[in-house]
Amino acid sequence: MSFRGEEDYIKQIFQLQCDNPSSAYVKTSELIQLTGHAAPSVNEMIKRLVSKGLLEYNRYVGVRLTSEGEHIAANIIKKHRLWETFLHDYLNYKWDEIHDEAEALEHITSDRLSEALYAFMAHPKTCPHGNPIEVSIDDQHDSEEILLINASTHHAYRIIRVKDTPDVLEYLDRIHLKPGTTIRINENDPFNEFIEIKNDDRTKTIGYRLAKSIVVKKLE
Amino acid sequence: MSFRGEEDYIKQIFQLQCDNPSSAYVKTSELIQLTGHAAPSVNEMIKRLVSKGLLEYNRYVGVRLTSEGEHIAANIIKKHRLWETFLHDYLNYKWDEIHDEAEALEHITSDRLSEALYAFMAHPKTCPHGNPIEVSIDDQHDSEEILLINASTHHAYRIIRVKDTPDVLEYLDRIHLKPGTTIRINENDPFNEFIEIKNDDRTKTIGYRLAKSIVVKKLE
DNA sequence: AATTATGATAAGGTTACCCTAATAAGGAGG
DNA sequence: CCTCCTTATTAGGGTAACCTTATCATAATT
Ligand SMILES: [Mn+2]
Ligand SMILES: [Mn+2]
Ligand SMILES: [Mn+2]
Ligand SMILES: [Mn+2]
Numbered sequence: 001m002s003f004r005g006e007e008d009y010i011k012q013i014f015q016l017q018c019d020n021p022s023s024a025y026v027k028t029s030e031l032i033q034l035t036g037h038a039a040p041s042v043n044e045m046i047k048r049l050v051s052k053g054l055l056e057y058n059r060y061v062g063v064r065l066t067s068e069g070e071h072i073a074a075n076i077i078k079k080h081r082l083w084e085t086f087l088h089d090y091l092n093y094k095w096d097e098i099h100d101e102a103e104a105l106e107h108i109t110s111d112r113l114s115e116a117l118y119a120f121m122a123h124p125k126t127c128p129h130g131n132p133i134e135v136s137i138d139d140q141h142d143s144e145e146i147l148l149i150n151a152s153t154h155h156a157y158r159i160i161r162v163k164d165t166p167d168v169l170e171y172l173d174r175i176h177l178k179p180g181t182t183i184r185i186n187e188n189d190p191f192n193e194f195i196e197i198k199n200d201d202r203t204k205t206i207g208y209r210l211a212k213s214i215v216v217k218k219l220e
Numbered sequence: 221m222s223f224r225g226e227e228d229y230i231k232q233i234f235q236l237q238c239d240n241p242s243s244a245y246v247k248t249s250e251l252i253q254l255t256g257h258a259a260p261s262v263n264e265m266i267k268r269l270v271s272k273g274l275l276e277y278n279r280y281v282g283v284r285l286t287s288e289g290e291h292i293a294a295n296i297i298k299k300h301r302l303w304e305t306f307l308h309d310y311l312n313y314k315w316d317e318i319h320d321e322a323e324a325l326e327h328i329t330s331d332r333l334s335e336a337l338y339a340f341m342a343h344p345k346t347c348p349h350g351n352p353i354e355v356s357i358d359d360q361h362d363s364e365e366i367l368l369i370n371a372s373t374h375h376a377y378r379i380i381r382v383k384d385t386p387d388v389l390e391y392l393d394r395i396h397l398k399p400g401t402t403i404r405i406n407e408n409d410p411f412n413e414f415i416e417i418k419n420d421d422r423t424k425t426i427g428y429r430l431a432k433s434i435v436v437k438k439l440e
Numbered sequence: 441a442a443t444t445a446t447g448a449t450a451a452g453g454t455t456a457c458c459c460t461a462a463t464a465a466g467g468a469g470g
Numbered sequence: 471c472c473t474c475c476t477t478a479t480t481a482g483g484g485t486a487a488c489c490t491t492a493t494c495a496t497a498a499t500t
Contacts, residue, residue: 092336
C-alpha cells in the first residue's frame with residue numbers, strides 16, 4: 001500500500017530528476033528544501049522508500065527512483081494533472097486555485113477513477129499550466145523547449161508551460177500570459193536581469209525570477 | 221482539523237441515530253459492529269470525539285452527537301453522496317461501485333469543491349441510491365415513507381431509496397428495481413417472510429431480508 | 441593539517457489510528 | 471450475596487509521519 005506522504009516524496013523526487021536530467025542523483029538537501037521537512041524526516045523517509053524498493057540511495061551522493069518508483073510517480077502526477085484540469089475546465093476554478101486541491105485528491109484516486117476522469121474529459125493532453133498529463137522520465141526534454149530566460153531578442157515564442165506556484169500563476173493571470181500565448185522578445189537584458197516582451201500589442205517587462213518559471217518554444 | 225477516521229465514526233453515529241430516532245443514544249456495541257473495529261479502538265475514538273466537543277457520552281448508555289458533531293456529519297454525508305452521484309451520472313460507474321470511492325473522496329473534499337460539484341451537477345436532490353444530498357437529523361422522517369416490509373397487499377408504492385450495500389445493489393440492479401420504480405404489492409406473507417410484487421408486468425418475490433433494505437411510499 | 445561547512449543519523453518525542461489480552465463494572469438469575 | 475455474562479476500560483504495543491536536539495562523517499577551504 002502507498003501512503004500519502006510516501007507518494008508526495010516520490011513525486012518530488014521525480015520532478016527534481018526531470019528538472020535536472022544531467023545529474024542522475026537528487027541530493028537530500030534538495031528534498032529538504034523542496035518538501036520543507038526536517039532533515040531527519042527526509043532521511044527516515046528515504047530509508048522507508050529504499051526498503052520498499054522504490055528508491056536507490058548512495059549517502060553523500062543522493063537518491064534516484066527505481067523503475068517501479070518512476071512508474072508510481074508518473075501515475076500520481078497524471079492523477080494530479082487530471083484533477084487540475086477537471087477543476088479548472090469543469091468546475092470553474094481559477095488556475096492558481098487548483099494545485100492544492102489536486103495535491104490531496106491525487107492520493108485517493110484509484111486507477112479506475114483516473115481512467116474514467118480521463119475519458120470523461122476526452123483525454124486532455126496537458127493540465128491548465130501546460131504540463132503533460134502522460135509523463136515519462138525519458139521523453140521529457142523536447143530540446144526545442146527552453147526557459148524564457150534563455151530566449152533571444154527579436155524572436156517569437158509560444159509559451160508551453162509555466163511553474164505552478166500560486167504567486168507565479170496569479171501574476172501571469174493578471175498580465176494575460178498562459179500556455180499557448182505567443183510573445184515576441186524585444187529585449188533580453190542579462191545585466192539588469194529582465195526581459196521585455198510584446199504580446200497583444202502591449203509591452204511587458206518580465207524579471208528573471210519569473211522568466212525562470214516559464215518554458216517557451218521558438219516559432220517557425 | 222478533522223481526520224478521516226474521526227469523520228467516518230461521526231458519520232456512522234449519525235446514520236445510527238437516524239435509523240433509530242426513538243432511542244437517542246447509540247451504544248458502543250453498535251459502533252463496534254458497524255465499524256468492524258475492536259472495542260478499545262472504538263472506546264478511544266469516543267473519548268477523542270468527546271474531548272473535541274463533537275460527542276456526548278454516558279457510559280453503559282451510549283453516545284450522541286452534539287450539534288457541532290451533527291453538522292460535521294451532515295456535511296460529510298453530503299460530500300459522499302455528491303461524489304456517488306458524480307461517479308454514477310458522469311463517469312458511468314455502476315451504482316454498486318460508487319460507495320467505496322466516495323468513502324475516500326468525501327474526506328479530502330473542501331467545502332469549496334463540494335459546492336462547485338453540487339453546482340456542476342445542477343443541484344441534484346438525491347444520490348443514485350435515493351438518499352437525500354442535503355441531510356438534517358430532524359427532517360429525516362417523512363412519515364409516509366415506510367420499509368417495504370411493512371407495505372400492504374394490493375396497494376401501489378414508489379421506491380424512494382435503498383440501502384447502499386454492494387450485494388443489495390447488485391441484486392436490485394438485476395431485477396430492475398431502483399428509486400423511482402413503481403411497484404404493486406400482490407402479497408405480503410409475514411409467516412413465510414416474503415413479499416410478492418409486480419412491476420413491468422413481471423412478478424417478483426422479495427424476501428424480508430431484502431425488503432428491509434427498501435424504503436417505499438404509497439401512491440395517491 | 442586544521443578548520444569550517446555540509447550532510448547523515450541517532451535518540452527521543454508527538455499524534456492519529458489501529459490492535460490483543462487482561463481487567464473492571466453492571467445487570468440478571470439463583 | 472454471589473455467579474455469569476455482557477459491556478466497558480486499562481495496559482501495553484505497533485505503524486506512518488512528522489518534530490527537535492545533538493552527534494557523527496565527509497567535503498571543501500584555508
Ligand atoms: Mn500542480
Ligand atoms: Mn499530494
Ligand atoms: Mn454510500
Ligand atoms: Mn469515509
